[in-house]
Amino acid sequence: MDHPDEIAPYRKQGAKCCCCCCDYRRAVIAVAIVLGTLEGLVLLYVLSGNYLSYACSSYYYGTNRECEEHFQAMATIETIFSITSIVLGIGAIWGAMTFNAFAVGLNAAWIVVGWILGVVFATSMCNAWNNKGSYYECYTVSSNIAALAITAAFSALFVYPHVGFIVEVQKGIMSKETYEMEKFSCCCISNVQPQPVSHQVAPAHSYGQVSQQQQAKATVYAKSAKAKSDYRYAGGDVELARPEAEKEGTVLYA
Structure with missing residues (x-):
């Protein structure tokens, strides 16, 4: 069998997130850090209890006891949601670092579930507020197409790098062995790929x-x-x- 004296260098086969930003592994880590930070801030605010007095004095016509019970239930749900989001976000970072598609997929699924729960939760809260009476009319998310579209777009944007990472891991493009050639960042690293010597x-x-x-x-x-x-x-x-x-x-x- 005849063979050439040299072989062509490896060329990056994976895509770039948003066509120019970075490789999907970096994108998954960045998204997980951003979402985890936001959820952490929400969790701190909820646990502080300050929002209870603010919400009851500003937005609610019911008695103070009814208001506190209402928003305490909301706080419990939000606490569980935030902790779950943070844990799965950490799992996604670990999954990206170790090229574990399953861990990254769990976080992607949770983002979708979170959006659905958010729509259901916001709608139920608005219905409760409108029934009890408030200083303003609370429009349900289901009746507000703009809000629905915007939240869906942001959720899709966050899920997108997760899907790209999973696809590349499944195809063998993104792996521990190939990452040195697949890594890319528009701002943080040198993107010059090492070239092979004559063989x-x-x-x-x-x-x-x-x-x-x-x-x-x-x-x-x-x-x-x-x-x-x-x-x-x-x-x-x-x-x-x-x-x-x-x-x-x-x-x-x-």
Whole structure:
């Protein structure tokens, strides 16, 4: 079999979040940090209890006891929701760091569930306020198309990098071995990808003719069954790349 003396360098196969921002792994981490911070601030505010007196004095016609009971129930629900969001957000960060699609998927699902619960919760709260009477008319979210569309758009924007990350992990594009070549940021890192050196090609059966020291120092590029295009960067780990190289009947040494 004829082989070229050199192979083409690995080219980034993954997409960029919003076409220009960063790779999906960084995007998932950034979104999880932003949402976790916001939920943390909401949780602190709810636990402080300050909103109870403000809400009851400003927006509610009912008795003070009725108001406090009403908003205390709201505070309990919001506390559970915020804690769950923070925990799953931390899980998403861990999932992105370890290329665990399941952990990232859980957070994506929770964002969708959170939006649905938010619509239901806001509608029920507005109905309760309107029935009891308030200083202003509370329009339900279901009757306000603009509010519904805006909240849905933000939720979709937050879910988007999670889906992109999961797809790339499933395809083998995003992994521990390929991330050095797949990483990208418009502002935080150098995006110059390392280039391979010239390679000499030998048949797979010539492993025994190469010293262990040469194998350890070799920069190996092997065809990947998952990536399906170009060559997959194997981080210089001969043992990791050997099965894929043997599949192709070729071993590439620097």
